[in-house]
Amino acid sequence: MFVNAIDGAREPLDHLKAALDASGVVGTWAWSGSQDQCILDAGAASVLAGDPGLAGTPIRLERAKACVHPDDRDALFRQFRALGRTGGLFVAEYRTLSPSGQLRTILDRGRIFRDAAGTVTHGHGIILDVTESSRAVPIPEAAQQPLERAAGHAIACRSAIDELGVADLRLLVDMLLLRLGQELGRSVRASAGDLH
Structure with a gap:
């Protein structure tokens, strides 16, 4: 069996299980x-x-x-x-x-x-x-890239909004986290491309 994950790459199910375990x-x-x-x-x-x-x-x-x-x-x-x-x-x-x-x-x-x-x-x-x-050991915030700092702040914001229980604010932060995740993924793929 094959799964179509993230970028359309097809990997055997045992690769997915190994990734989950890892x-x-x-x-x-x-x-x-x-x-x-x-x-x-x-x-x-x-x-x-x-x-x-x-x-x-x-x-x-x-x-x-x-x-x-x-x-x-x-x-x-x-x-x-x-x-x-x-x-x-x-x-x-x-x-x-x-x-x-x-x-x-x-x-x-x-x-x-x-x-x-x-x-x-x-x-x-x-x-x-x-x-x-x-x-x-956490990386000091000053040493992090701006995208990583933004993601960290958005995650902290999401936690605070969860305590408030305001659904529309939660949705807005979730959209921001999704977009930041896309940019982080793009950044990682670009870095991996530079290594090849």
């Missing part, structure tokens, strides 16, 4: 708005709920996020609940603490969907373990 993908989640329940795959159930045996079982959000670090729980639940009312892009970085005491930094990204009447119906997402990158 990028820290841990697992996926699905959320039902009408029942306020989550379904996690085995990886997500292990990291988020502390029990891979819960994979595929509808569970309440509180149980699905049982391993979220106590210092990060309130902000995470507030952000998710706000999107549970409005729908939209969900992006959160938080820590998890396993029953054995392992601390991880998780990037959780997904989308909450609405039907034609505007009712929030469901959501889907993916979690990545970014523990290694969160320990990396």
